[in-house]
Amino acid sequence: MSQMRTGLLLFSPLLLVLVGAFVIPLILLAPTSFQEYQPGAGIAAGSFTLENYIRIVADDYYREVVVRTLGLGVAVTLACLLLGYPVAYLIVRGNPRWRLALTLLVIFPLMLNLVVRSFGWIVLLTNRGVVNNLLIDLGVIETPLKLMFNLTGVMIGLTHIYLPFMVLMLVAALQNVPRDVESAAATLGSSRLHVFRAVTLPLTAPGIIAGSILVFVLTISALVTPRMLGGPTYQVMATLIYDEYMQLLDWPSGSALSFSLALVTILIIWMSSRMTKRWAGLA
Amino acid sequence: MIEQRPGLSITTIALLVVIFLQIPVIIVVLASFSETSYLTIPPQGWTLKWFEAVFTSSNYLAAIKNSLILAVGATVISLVLGVAASYALFRKMLPGSEALTSLLMSPLIIPSVVIGVALLQYFTLVGLRGGFLVLLIAHVVITVPYIVRSALASLSGIDLSVEEAARCLGANGFTTFRLMTLPLIKPGLVAGALFSFVTSMENVPVTIFLAGPRETTLPILIFTSVEMGVDPSVAAVSTILIIATVAVLFVAERWTGFHRFV
Secondary structure (H helix, E strand, C coil), X not given: CHHHHHHXXXXXXXXXXXXXXXXXXXXXXXXXXXXXXXXXXXXXXXCCCCHHHHHHHHCHHHHHHHHHHHHHHXXXXXXXXXXXXXXXXXXXXXXXXHHHHHHHHHHHHHHCCHHHHHHXXXXXXXXXXXXXXXXXXXXXXXXXXXXXXXXXXXXXHHHHHHHHHHHHHHHHHHHCCCHHHHHHHHHCCCCHHHHHHHHHXXXXXXXXXXXXXXXXXHHHHCCHHHHHHHCCCCCCHHHHHHHHHHXXXXXXXXXXXXXXXXXHHHHHHHHHHHHHHHHHHHC | CCCCCCCHHXXXXXXXXXXXXXXXXXXXXXXXXXXXXXXXXXXCCECCHHHHHHHCCHHHHHHHHHHHHHHHHHHHHHHHHHXXXXXXXXXXXXXXXXXXXXXXXXXXXXXXXXXXXXXHHHHXXXXXXXXXXXXXXXXXXXXXXXXXXXXXXXXXXXXXXXXXXXXXXXXXXXXXXXXXXXXXXXXXXXXXXXXXXXHHHHCCCCHXXXXXXXXCCHHHHHHHHHHHCCCXXXXXXXXXXXXXXXXXXXXXXXXXXXXXXX
């Protein structure tokens, strides 16, 4: 039993930190989400209400924000998949001499501070920004296009930020596809497109799904990029939570929204891990 | 045998996407050296005045200092606690190691903003709001999964007979770990520590709820200052971060073949 004692000794410091500063705080969020908020007075003591949860689906404004968040999740995931697949394909199947350089060029933005990357897009997309100036100088447009504080800006920013994750997942998946299988299909007379559709794509499906789930979950929980490129008016769930805690001080509403967001991400990850386990069992 | 190689169109698209990934970086660097406060292409005149503004601003210097202390502190604590816990899991010293591993990784699954508000409410409740210690604990929570992930991955590649041999030759548990196991998992841990450092260094969603005015970190300062509009000194401090990132990535790649661990 001395092994168990050593184990406890090694494990308990981290366990204490995580229970004390992660698990308990999250659990304590639950009671707040069922409490009533009185403007000006704060949380009504001893109250119990489901209003904070009902509002998320029943109130027009909240519903708009939730639908927008989930819609952005789907759109950004699709964009990352479409843009990321060619890059992953080039890294794995292209000239081996380019592989390291391309991989590092994909990792580099990932390692770079998120705030810096979002700031870069602000410089590009703002009213007097690089893109608008360039288009006006070229005579394409006369008045600046609205590229920020709307769907365009948030979509570009989020796609740029989560694309590297998708590429890395797809690279891992493509590396598991034996070259021989593709060659065999080609030898048997399949066209390049047909080889891709019938062989490469199905074999990389687990990677596509894993990458899509990762990007979707990251997108719907993103705070920094939606706030920097969407501004205070174009809200998503994370920015609304931020405002409810920091500006409106409506903690009950904020915690109900937080719980809903966490629940969606946990459910999606749980379902996907069950799915992959089932697939692994079949293989 | 017919080799399947990416065609010209795929290659072109892929290269354009890789360029797209670098665009904001290039723009930020150009803006930081540009004379005008709004960047034009091509830039009209070059200057270092925005960098001078950064290095003479007590706000920026304090934020950079806070960020570095926080990131180094959180990474060191995460390394010590995370490697110890991972080792206990790897050697199956505790029952239910699969559930315990999930617990250690769970801060990655919960959206950061939710962790942020949960901690804000909790620390307010226990009367610990504000202060550097609270931030440090929070950053350990969000960085430790990266350490655990890389530690477990590296440990699983170790041949257990190496440890047994050391034990047979009379080394005790800790000596065996220090002299045999640790050097074997070091490259993986360096990569994990780098991820941990970067995660702490760029965190906004947790930090912004917990940091008082005296604990403002660099990303928080940038995040809040862009609400007032585009300030070229933000571009300058961003360029400094870009150069630091390139340097760290270069050293890490040379040192450990970093791209294998991503």
